[in-house]
Amino acid sequence: MDTHKIMIVDDDPHICEIVQVYCEREGFISSYSHSGTEAMKMLASFEPDLIVLDVLLANENGVDWCMNARSYTNAPIVFLSSREEDEVKISALSNGGDDYVTKPFSPGVLMAKIKAHLRRVSTGRREQLLELPGLTLDFYAQSVNMGSETIFLSKKEFSLLSYMAQNVNRVVSVDALFQLIWGMESLEDTRTVAVHISNLRKKIEADPANPERIITIRGAGYMLVARSALQA
Template sequence: MDSHKIMIVDDDPQICEIVQAYCERDGFITSYCHSGAEAMKLLASFEPDLIVLDVLLANENGIDWCKNARSITNAPIVFLSSREEDEIKISALSNGGDDYVTKPFSPGVLMAKIKAHLRRVSTGRREQLLELQGLTLDFNAQSVIMSSETIFLSKKEFSLLSYMAQNVNRVVSVDALFQLIWGMESLEDTRTVAVHISNLRKKIEADPASPERIVTIRGTGYMLVAKDALQART
């Protein structure tokens, strides 16, 4: 089984520890926190594959957090809550949630749901390729294939490259890249885009000091240059 990363957000430490224990028993990597502010920082640093989120955090609304997080991540979000009202469930699922489990909960049922969502995400990404001249993005493996060589990227590097690839031969502003990858709530600033672009160039450019694939458009942003760009199958 792949070592998927599960992020747990609940203001009850005991709940966090129980979910963590079951996730790690099944081979997942976990990290947890107890507040929305902590969760936003953890989301950026941990880059989870799935999030288990309480509806009622201390002095915060988990549904609002979920809505904000959707500008940063597409990871499935499974709500875990003591609230059973239909309107709460509907709101949670309408604002970015993928599933809803009520407390007290069966750890076995929760794990089955987590695995089902991870399996669905993996299946949805399978065989998804974006082919450009001399450059193929593999969304399933989060990698780039160049001259038959597979180069693995970090999640943010791959997100940056895939967005530019979908806008190939067009200028993409620094602000657009920052908002897409880091979001409004990030404590980073737009300079972090340049850092990640520099790291990305080291992996895909023949000469990172004189880039030919990802070029800087001074005062505006960046452009991924490719001739005869074409969209492959999905």
């Protein structure tokens, strides 16, 4: 089971230390920041599974930070604040927040809420995986996992691969792929499919010039071949 990562954003060092201690007791990896600017940089490098966020950051509004962060992460955000006004809570929860805990707070209650949100996300994540022999598609991260390697794809590359994965070991026509991904009104032409298939092969094939996963069926289209079918 993967260890969850918790990011704490609060300008009070004491609060950060308390939350971090309790996170570590639960076996979580945690990191904290005292400023919104620093936290935004940390967001990309730390890649948290959940964020604990103060509403009142030094020189910055935590709700505004939350709104900006939603462009980069879908991780649950639990607000931790001394503000008890309903309008503040409504603003926080309406602009990207998932929960709201008021200070002074019970660390035990906060941990219970954190674990509940992580369970919900983990359940949803399992539903966003499509597993094939030797290949797992992650619809949440728009990536493909092959063994221990994770490969991130462009939106169109992932759309092509996911459609073929849902029709594994079956021929999918070029026209079907083009209409599905680009649409009837597109200014592109069907040759665009071949370009994206070529780029996709460069990322997931051991030898793109001699593909074994995505094979061309001349005159018909393409087929994603599950590894078990190759070995049979």
